[in-house]
Amino acid sequence: MRTAAGAAGFTLLELAGLNGSASAAPAESDLSMLVNVSRCSGCWKCYQACRDQNHLRGTISFDPENPPELSPDCWTTLFPAKRGKAWRFRKHACLHCADASCQQVCPTGAITRQGVAVVIDQKWCAGCGYCVQACPFGVPHKDEITGTARKCDFCISLINRGEKPACASICPTGAIQFGERADLTIAAMAEVRNLEDSGYPKANLYGGNELGGLHVIYALDDAPSVYGLPESPRLATSNAGFKWLSSVVTFGIACVLPLWLLLRREAAAGGHNQK
Amino acid sequence: MTWSIPVWLDLWLVGIAGGTYSTAFLLDHFGGRKNRPLLRLATYVGILLVTADVFLLFVDLGNPLRFWHFLTQFKALSPMSVGTWTLLAWVFFSVAMAILWQVENRSGKKANTPLHRLAGSLSVVGLALAVLLMVYGSVLLSVSSKALWSGQVFLPALFTVSDFSMGLAVILIVISVLDIKTTAGEGPAVSQQVIEWLTGPSKLVVRKRMVTRLIVANVITIVIQLAVLGGVVVRATILVKASASEAVTQLAAGSSAVPFWLGVVLMGLLVPLALYIINSRRNIGTENVRRMVVVSSACVICGGLLLRAVIIVAGQLV
Numbered sequence: 001m002r003t004a005a006g007a008a009g010f011t012l013l014e015l016a017g018l019n020g021s022a023s024a025a026p027a028e029s030d031l032s033m034l035v036n037v038s039r040c041s042g043c044w045k046c047y048q049a050c051r052d053q054n055h056l057r058g059t060i061s062f063d064p065e066n067p068p069e070l071s072p073d074c075w076t077t078l079f080p081a082k083r084g085k086a087w088r089f090r091k092h093a094c095l096h097c098a099d100a101s102c103q104q105v106c107p108t109g110a111i112t113r114q115g116v117a118v119v120i121d122q123k124w125c126a127g128c129g130y131c132v133q134a135c136p137f138g139v140p141h142k143d144e145i146t147g148t149a150r151k152c153d154f155c156i157s158l159i160n161r162g163e164k165p166a167c168a169s170i171c172p173t174g175a176i177q178f179g180e181r182a183d184l185t186i187a188a189m190a191e192v193r194n195l196e197d198s199g200y201p202k203a204n205l206y207g208g209n210e211l212g213g214l215h216v217i218y219a220l221d222d223a224p225s226v227y228g229l230p231e232s233p234r235l236a237t238s239n240a241g242f243k244w245l246s247s248v249v250t251f252g253i254a255c256v257l258p259l260w261l262l263l264r265r266e267a268a269a270g271g272h273n274q275k
Numbered sequence: 276m277t278w279s280i281p282v283w284l285d286l287w288l289v290g291i292a293g294g295t296y297s298t299a300f301l302l303d304h305f306g307g308r309k310n311r312p313l314l315r316l317a318t319y320v321g322i323l324l325v326t327a328d329v330f331l332l333f334v335d336l337g338n339p340l341r342f343w344h345f346l347t348q349f350k351a352l353s354p355m356s357v358g359t360w361t362l363l364a365w366v367f368f369s370v371a372m373a374i375l376w377q378v379e380n381r382s383g384k385k386a387n388t389p390l391h392r393l394a395g396s397l398s399v400v401g402l403a404l405a406v407l408l409m410v411y412g413s414v415l416l417s418v419s420s421k422a423l424w425s426g427q428v429f430l431p432a433l434f435t436v437s438d439f440s441m442g443l444a445v446i447l448i449v450i451s452v453l454d455i456k457t458t459a460g461e462g463p464a465v466s467q468q469v470i471e472w473l474t475g476p477s478k479l480v481v482r483k484r485m486v487t488r489l490i491v492a493n494v495i496t497i498v499i500q501l502a503v504l505g506g507v508v509v510r511a512t513i514l515v516k517a518s519a520s521e522a523v524t525q526l527a528a529g530s531s532a533v534p535f536w537l538g539v540v541l542m543g544l545l546v547p548l549a550l551y552i553i554n555s556r557r558n559i560g561t562e563n564v565r566r567m568v569v570v571s572s573a574c575v576i577c578g579g580l581l582l583r584a585v586i587i588v589a590g591q592l593v
Contacts, residue, residue, distance in 0.1 A: 107356035108344035127337015147337025247410035
């Protein structure tokens with residue numbers, strides 16, 4: 001339990017904005033992406049389109065039991081989940097959080113928000129790897145060749161030209177949709193209700209409220225963990241101020257206090273002589 | 276693995292630097308300002324360690340020539356940004372202190388001169404920077420999404436106490452190694468020509484009783500570390516989410532188990548604990564006991580490195 005002083009300090013840190021609580025909720029008019037897992041056929045065309053659009057290296061494994069993981073050269077993949085005898089897939093890439101942990105911890109300011117996209121400036125990133133550790137979805141990866149962190153940029157160049165990201169454009173089943181957040185949310189809620197009516201009681205919408213709202217939302221037919229998503233993702237910088245404070249308080253209580261208690265008699269007796 | 280050996284060494288070196296300076300400052304402060312030579316030595320140790328650390332961080336970057344990008348902004352929410360600025364501030368501070376002290380050396384033994392008072396005031400700034408050096412590593416890890424690092428409220432406490440313990444160990448080694456001869460009753464007189472240049476006009480004299488109390492202080496910090504480590508394991512096992520439990524399992528029973536149990540717990544905590552306790556009851560002035568104190572303290576410092584290594588490795592496996 002926090003002491004009154006600790007609580008006061010915590011409040012001060014909150015006021016100073018050092019506790020990094022999620023606050024930048026996406027607007028209803030924001031462009032967003034909806035991924036509907038029940039419509040995904042696992043064709044991997046999103047992967048190929050992403051690779052071509054972003055000139056990524058590497059080849060694809062179509063084996064659902066051994067899918068490619070996100071890496072500096074794989075910005076979009078499919079997360080497989082076995083449903084009975086069949087496979088279901090969740091397209092996995094950057095979720096472009098409204099309040100992005102990677103952006104908050106980046107010490108050089110190389111990670112910025114450009115519209116709805118969270119983008120790593122390859123000419124500014126120094127390659128410290130902190131974004132890799134901070135992302136709750138394990139998205140950015142450090143490229144040993146370029147020395148920078150790399151990830152999906154939401155095809156920002158296409159969006160700026162009024163087009164859709166490559167994965168959304170190519171998806172043949174409509175599992176990946178791109179448009180205004182309000183419209184996509186309505187579509188996702190309808191899909192979740194359909195799934196519930198079809199015998200999927202755990203169907204849910206993911207990304208509506210998580211981390212204050214993500215720019216990629218999912219209509220899932222099961223719990224997020226089944227699809228490799230954290231149930232309650234947290235902003236890496238949440239409680240950062242409290243962590244600083246608790247460390248300093250620990251120093252006071254566990255280090256300074258015992259030493260003071262041990263040495264006070266010594267000081268009183270003039271025990272430390274200096275010749 | 277994104278963070279490897281350079282990051283272990285980073286957290287270790289800054290921890291020792293911060294711990295050593297803060298220990299020396301507290302010894303000086305609580306000892307009636309009579310341990311200034313020790314504070315000077317600790318500052319020089321800090322200069323060496325932090326400079327080596329900045330070099331390590333530089334070479335560990337994917338693009339080392341972009342290090343200056345860190346200096347284009349200060350981000351309070353990014354512990355890495357805060358840490359970078361703290362390291363630089365420490366380098367400037369400690370070099371300024373070293374210059375100040377060398378000037379003071381030339382002016383002789385006079386106390387209460389403006390220069391002496393300025394050095395005294397600046398040393399308080401040094402304490403603030405030293406504490407930041409000590410705590411930034413653990414906050415760096417805990418401000419992340421890795422279950423082992425961010426899901427443990429005890430981790431910052433563990434690293435902070437470990438840093439202080441390593442600082443105490445360095446001071447004990449310095450005192451013991453620099454001890455040339457034992458003066459019966461008055462304690463060992465620590466003086467050498469080279470050391471005199473570093474410590475200033477006052478010779479460093481440490482009474483046996485103070486060495487014993489430093490040993491007891493380190494016994495306390497080791498016991499706290501053992502309790503906190505126990506807390507980490509129990510909390511991860513019982514209370515928090517599955518991923519954190521998995522991470523602690525990695526630490527205690529997975530690929531990191533051998534360095535964790537043999538290196539961190541046995542060599543870094545239990546062995547020095549036993550040696551410290553045994554030797555604190557013996558005549559601290561004898562050569563043999565001094566050697567044992569050095570060995571125990573070296574174990575604490577090596578254990579500190581392994582603690583950081585296994586936590587960083589295990590944290591990235593889950």
